[in-house]
Amino acid sequence: MFDVKAVAAGVASRAPFLDEGSGLGRDADVRSRPAHGGLQQGGTPGLYGGTGQRAVCDVERLERYLTDPRNDRTARAWAKALDLRTDGIPEYLDRLTPVLLRHDTLVKNHDHKKGKAVPFHALLQAGIAVLVDERGRPAVKCSCGNPLRSFEGDRSRISVTFEDGNEKWKGYDRSEVVVVRPAPRKLERIALVDVEDPDRGMERPVGTAGGDDSVFDTRERRAVPSLAGTTFGEAGRRLAERGLAVAYAGEGLPPDRARVTASDPAAGVELRFGAYVTLSVAEDGGRGSAPGTKRPSPDAESSRAAEDPRSPASSPPSSTSPPASASSPPSPSSPSEPTGSERPGTGAPGETPGATPPSSGTPPDGSGPPPPGTGPGTGATPPPPRTGAGDGSPPPAATGPPAGTTASSPPAGDPVTGTAPPPATGAPASSAPAPTGPPAGTTPA
Structure with a gap:
């Protein structure tokens, strides 16, 4: 105090x-x-x-x-x-x-x-x-x-x-x-x-x-000027010239360079001297919203919007803010889905990076029931069958997808968010070494 x-x-x-x-x-x-x-x-x-x-x-x-x-x-x-x-x-x-x-x-x-x-x-x-x-x-x-x-x-x-x-x-x-x-x-x-x-x-x-x-x-009544697309500092000067006061609903005041997206009352409304006009400024990425509001997405970008509003040099050229999809990073399909380092399968031994860990009843390649004698055993993922070793499968292409996936279906996993880069194609992100040739393993019975 x-x-x-x-x-x-x-x-x-x-x-x-x-x-x-x-x-x-x-x-x-x-x-x-x-x-x-x-x-x-x-x-x-x-x-x-x-x-x-x-x-x-x-x-x-x-x-x-x-x-x-x-x-x-x-x-x-x-x-x-x-x-x-x-x-x-x-x-x-x-x-x-x-x-x-x-x-x-x-x-x-x-x-x-x-x-x-x-x-x-x-x-x-x-x-x-x-x-x-x-x-x-x-x-x-x-x-x-x-x-x-x-x-x-x-x-x-x-x-x-x-x-x-x-x-x-x-x-x-x-x-x-x-x-x-x-x-x-x-x-x-x-x-x-x-x-x-x-x-x-x-x-x-x-x-x-x-x-x-x-x-x-x-x-004497004075009309609210058009302020969308101006900076917060310029909007304040324009309002002062009309005898109107600036208001902002967020904590503190945004930087003078923050882009204004809307005013309340809107442009053209006539007010008395000294009346307040509440300004909304653009969030990070050029999206406009009323100050003090929160987006439902857990995207970390929203937590920085009030402290790091987009400057004029990086703002969209239009005087109005673009749709959220114009510059928004992909967001998770559900707020409850883990992101970044919380994702399963990104560091545990024996797990395919970026994919859901196999259960005890699912073989590594997801093609059907596990062959006899190749269950999870001690908890490690059993190696895939050797090429041509009794399963009738043709040898895989040298540049095919990583082990544990099929050529026609990408691995099932969490969507990529703006807070963590997606794993590189063909290169596992976990500490498990990547195979360099046909996978060595046991021949199924």
Whole structure:
């Protein structure tokens, strides 16, 4: 379990980098909203909020404090927490954008203790003002100036502690907390929702505080674009341009290069700003399916599909996924049949590789009842009759099938699967030596 400290909106930090009373940031009263899947990319439309009434973070005040020579020790600790040099602080702050959280969000927070930045896992309540970086990740908690990093733990295994005045807030639900992952590329604008008027949206250029916002109506319907055949990363960008959010039903998020096979809702359906569109991506071999589903076949390829989706270089040229038979390896006729090293007859002495072991009433060549006196005896397979030794059979061809099979019927065995190669023709796969001439054996009575 990951120990997480709750940080409520409007509650002062016990170990701030800057005085909370300086007016550096202003939190708001915002009810947390559930998010699809919990993992959100930083460029997701509507992930963050804003307000048209006042600025939520005074970035210039923060910059003046950290660049003041009298605060050099504090500045060094602050910069180290974000992997920065102190002389790079002004440029870094100029690229940050003030927003309000619309979801209870997991981060790695930092207290300022004895001149050092002390990291800890924190759950920031919706309504807290933060600065986000060029990829949409929370970077600074505005009210106290504490630096923030991404939460790298498992969001399903958190233990949240409410203390130091941070009482459990109304509407808190651990299953609905959000972890923000970086957007696939640097953002130019961030699409916000006014927390005081949800019908009002704001396009905020990255690195600005609200003075250059362009306003839009969030109630305006926007059509889902055609996404089949694109990569997951490209589909996300197209949806963001329309003001729609990406959703994925599987664990985590697939790689940006994964091929999209379908969307739900489908192309052409009109949705409100910030609505989620669930994408399905191609499995290994180019087959498309809804994420999180499993195929009934025990083929090992299916267990790797979610972790190794087909890249664009190896995907089929068509924008839609081909039938499963187009690139699927042969699969067993029944899930209960053994494959690979579990097959009978692939290593036991005296057994024909790839074929069903003979029973006590079946001769090696499968031609009928066993001749008298040639039963299994000690358990070893009796050798076939010597050519021309009283059975009237013509001598076999020099290049005929292996012993224990007939020329017109292949050996009965398990079908070949994609997890083990078929035995080479005429060459047994077991440790038994292959005959080099007419089989030596006993003459049947």
